[in-house]
Amino acid sequence: MTTINDIAKMANVSRTTVSRVLNNKGYVSEDVRDRILKLVKETGYTPSLSAKSLRTKKSGVIGVILPKISTETASRVVSGINEVVSKEDYQILLTDTELNKEKEIEFIRLLKSRQVDGIILLATNINEDLTQAIQTADLPFISIGQDLPGVTSILYDDYHAAADVTNMMISHQHKKIAYIGVGEQDPSVGGLRKEGYLDTMAKNELPIHNEWIQEGDFSIESGYECAKKIIKNSASNLPTAIFCVTDRMAIGAMEYLREQGFSIPKDIAIAGIGASTLSKYVTPALTTVDYFNKHAGEKAAQLLLAQMKKKKPKEKFVQSYRLIKRDSV
Amino acid sequence: MTTINDIAKMANVSRTTVSRVLNNKGYVSEDVRDRILKLVKETGYTPSLSAKSLRTKKSGVIGVILPKISTETASRVVSGINEVVSKEDYQILLTDTELNKEKEIEFIRLLKSRQVDGIILLATNINEDLTQAIQTADLPFISIGQDLPGVTSILYDDYHAAADVTNMMISHQHKKIAYIGVGEQDPSVGGLRKEGYLDTMAKNELPIHNEWIQEGDFSIESGYECAKKIIKNSASNLPTAIFCVTDRMAIGAMEYLREQGFSIPKDIAIAGIGASTLSKYVTPALTTVDYFNKHAGEKAAQLLLAQMKKKKPKEKFVQSYRLIKRDSV
DNA sequence: CTGAAAGCGCTTACAG
DNA sequence: CTGAAAGCGCTTACAG
Numbered sequence: 001m002t003t004i005n006d007i008a009k010m011a012n013v014s015r016t017t018v019s020r021v022l023n024n025k026g027y028v029s030e031d032v033r034d035r036i037l038k039l040v041k042e043t044g045y046t047p048s049l050s051a052k053s054l055r056t057k058k059s060g061v062i063g064v065i066l067p068k069i070s071t072e073t074a075s076r077v078v079s080g081i082n083e084v085v086s087k088e089d090y091q092i093l094l095t096d097t098e099l100n101k102e103k104e105i106e107f108i109r110l111l112k113s114r115q116v117d118g119i120i121l122l123a124t125n126i127n128e129d130l131t132q133a134i135q136t137a138d139l140p141f142i143s144i145g146q147d148l149p150g151v152t153s154i155l156y157d158d159y160h161a162a163a164d165v166t167n168m169m170i171s172h173q174h175k176k177i178a179y180i181g182v183g184e185q186d187p188s189v190g191g192l193r194k195e196g197y198l199d200t201m202a203k204n205e206l207p208i209h210n211e212w213i214q215e216g217d218f219s220i221e222s223g224y225e226c227a228k229k230i231i232k233n234s235a236s237n238l239p240t241a242i243f244c245v246t247d248r249m250a251i252g253a254m255e256y257l258r259e260q261g262f263s264i265p266k267d268i269a270i271a272g273i274g275a276s277t278l279s280k281y282v283t284p285a286l287t288t289v290d291y292f293n294k295h296a297g298e299k300a301a302q303l304l305l306a307q308m309k310k311k312k313p314k315e316k317f318v319q320s321y322r323l324i325k326r327d328s329v
Numbered sequence: 330m331t332t333i334n335d336i337a338k339m340a341n342v343s344r345t346t347v348s349r350v351l352n353n354k355g356y357v358s359e360d361v362r363d364r365i366l367k368l369v370k371e372t373g374y375t376p377s378l379s380a381k382s383l384r385t386k387k388s389g390v391i392g393v394i395l396p397k398i399s400t401e402t403a404s405r406v407v408s409g410i411n412e413v414v415s416k417e418d419y420q421i422l423l424t425d426t427e428l429n430k431e432k433e434i435e436f437i438r439l440l441k442s443r444q445v446d447g448i449i450l451l452a453t454n455i456n457e458d459l460t461q462a463i464q465t466a467d468l469p470f471i472s473i474g475q476d477l478p479g480v481t482s483i484l485y486d487d488y489h490a491a492a493d494v495t496n497m498m499i500s501h502q503h504k505k506i507a508y509i510g511v512g513e514q515d516p517s518v519g520g521l522r523k524e525g526y527l528d529t530m531a532k533n534e535l536p537i538h539n540e541w542i543q544e545g546d547f548s549i550e551s552g553y554e555c556a557k558k559i560i561k562n563s564a565s566n567l568p569t570a571i572f573c574v575t576d577r578m579a580i581g582a583m584e585y586l587r588e589q590g591f592s593i594p595k596d597i598a599i600a601g602i603g604a605s606t607l608s609k610y611v612t613p614a615l616t617t618v619d620y621f622n623k624h625a626g627e628k629a630a631q632l633l634l635a636q637m638k639k640k641k642p643k644e645k646f647v648q649s650y651r652l653i654k655r656d657s658v
Numbered sequence: 659c660t661g662a663a664a665g666c667g668c669t670t671a672c673a674g
Numbered sequence: 675c676t677g678a679a680a681g682c683g684c685t686t687a688c689a690g
Contacts, residue, residue: 003683014661019685027659044465046442050379050388051683054666059379061422061443070408070623075399082398082425091443093390094423096411113375114390114420136373220606251610277549281580283612294399332667343677348669356675380667383682 002045010043011036022047053115061091062304063111063119065104069096072276073293074122077144080297081120088305090117101125105133112137118304120297123148125185140307142300146188147316152303154296155318158188161289162196162243164323165271168287169241170204172329174269177201178212178239180226180249193245193273212239216249223252231260240268241329247272247279247288254282254328269329275322284327291321331374339372340365351376382444390420391633392440392448394433398425401605402622403451406473409626410449417634419446430454434462441466447633449626452477454514469636471629475517476645481632483625484647487517490618491525491572493652494600497616498570499533501658503598506530507541507568509555509578522574522602541568545578552581560589569597570658576601576608576617583611583657598658604651613656620650 004022008015013032020026021036028036039045053059062085066074082092093116097103104121111119118140123130131149134141143153169177179197184190201208211233216222223244230242244250250272254264262268264284272279275290296319306312333351337344342361349355350365357365368374382388391414395403411421422445426432433450440448447469452459455475463470463480472482498506508526513519530537540562545551552573559571573579579601583593591597593613601608604619625648635641 001683005683015684016661016686017659020660023685029659032659044438046438048383048683049443050382051666052685053379054377054383054668054682055684055686057666069411070401070404072399072401075404078423079399079425082423086425091439092423094407094411094421096408096415109373109375110420114378220610255610278607278610281549281584281607281611330667333669334667344668345670345677346675349676352669358675361675377667380682381669383666383684384668384670386682 001048002043004045004047007036007039007043007045010039057115058117059115060089061093061114061116062301063093063095063107063114063116065095065097065107065111065119065121067097067099067122067124069094072278073274073291076293077122077297077300080294080299081301082297083294084298084301085305090305097124099124101127101130105129108133108137112139118142118308120144120300120304121148124189126187140304142304142307144296144300146186150314152307152312152314153316154300154303155316156188156291156296157318157321158192159196161273161291161321161323162193162245163200164196165243165273165287165289166197166200168323168325169243169269169271169329170200170206172241172265172269174241175206176212176237176239176241177206178214178230178234178242179208180214180216180223180230180242180244180253182216182218182245189245197243209234209237216252218246218248220248220252220255223249224256225252227253227256231256238268241265242268242270244270244272247274247276247286250286250288250328251278251282254286265327265329271329275324279324279326287326287329288324289321290324292319295319331372333374333376336365336368336372336374339368386444387446388444389418390422390443390445391630392422392424392436392443392445394424394426394436394440394448394450396426396428396451396453398423401607402603402620405622406451406626406629409623409628410630411626412623413627413630414634419634426453428453430456430459434458437462437466441468447471447637449473449629449633450477453518455516469633471633471636473625473629475515479643481636481641481643482645483629483632484645485517485620485625486647486650487521488525490602490620490650490652491522491574492529493525494572494602494616494618495526495529497652497654498572498598498600498658499529499535501570501598503570504535505541505566505568505570506535507543507559507563507571509543509545509552509559509571509573509582511547511574512544518574526572538563538566545581547575547577549577549581549584552578553585554581556582556585560585567597570594571597571599573599573601576603576605576615579615579617579657580607580611583615594656594658600658604653608653608655616655616658617653618650619653621648624648 004015095107123146182190214226271287273289279286279288333344424436452475511519543555545555600616602618608615608617
């Protein structure tokens, strides 16, 4: 491997000078500069970024912790992050927790160890160990999707989004609205969205039956199973609408309903959250909520970059959303 | 930041010893080891991987070059790669070319510069500069999806997959089969798949009209536009089937046909390639080909890891695929 | 405009 | 079982 020393020798200058032309700082005479640049090209020399990072304490790398890599939400967020950080020549170090809480913490330490300049976490839960790990890492840090105490967070407006969906169903004359959610260890998706639904039902003095409330795990299959449970357990008192907390679960629910001969939305209406590509092309097209994930990624990246340049107070940003009315309600 | 020297001082030993317990090699007495481990825990010390990598010439990072990050194919492949490399404690450095050829080359140099231990490229084209860049990088290297000269490649069987789809359409009595493809700068998706289609038509002595052959750009929208062109330009001689080279373009084509009142597959049959989630849940469910992208990622990772341990001859691996017959043909 | 020297935080023969 | 020393490839005051 060619190093800065090799280039220096070949150009008959000191490595200080080579470093100067490489980084474009300080005075260097024209011909020396040209000579060095030519050598760099000829040899295909690429400076060792680990040496550089060891010396400068900056790596030019941003760590991103994802709950699941192959998910539309995650890839949109990553795409947003990438778009802004790549413009400033940062790279992304990706990390996938597979929904495993301990891995979140493990990865924070690992990324720190790799000298990343900052971390963006797509959080799925909140716990003491996690916030502790973030504190001790002592790195510019942004959380997306969960309101982590003491951490700058970009939040989706889960409560109001869920309330809006429920209200929209009610405005379509639905009074018996079932709910497919996820576990409340996830305060945003599991907690807030459920509250939004529950409160709206209560405000409208609409009754809720236990059989109408089921808990899935984000997957299409779990949506299918939850719909099955709802239909089977409340045969005598079927809901006329089902609000699913994610598009994928909504798609699963639709599949089950279709199999059972229900017509959507005539017999049972369905809505989701996420504005996945899927939601648009399924038949009937799914009513859903767009959370602008990519934009969240961009925003997170900007905040992180700002934080890296200069210590900032921790803030909370609540993103807006958009209800997309289609044919399933 | 705590360093190995801090730990050494606190533990009253040399940093050599600390290094030994950290890496678990060489003899260290029980109590010294315990003392150090305790200190590490207390201080939250994480060794600097850039220092380590500078010294050892290994970074524990794998570079991955993607044509587009937020794509189902890409995220499946990445997920496969991640699954195998993470078991050996490697991280992935992600890089997104946004379909830009020059960026492929730029990223190879950049990743080299970051001392990655190997690179996996999801290639979308083949050109002299690219293979040149790979040679000079002189790093363990795997290409997925294109047969790059002199590079170990994992290939999809594009020719036969396309031929199979075409044959299947023919076996459903279709004689007038249109084709929506992509540019031939992409030898696999643009070239091989088209050849498979063309050859199969020829073998069966089926005529092809120029208006039946359109070129999109992978997007759903382009599928829509291509279908429109086919229908408009061949009004007097409509095809009874359209083979789309990707699921997304097929979905776009379906959308247009539906808008125009064509019934699928009765009036016009459609098939794609990719086995996207979308293809399964769209109505009618799309006939397509599963390329096992995740498996390709796993395989690529394994080959790369093997190559990193020991120089291997360059090989070519052709993956198998599976035709998924659903309701659109 | 240019260079010598120190130092970033590790690991690794080598010696004891 | 343990440590002193060299060195990985850079950058950055400092001096001239």
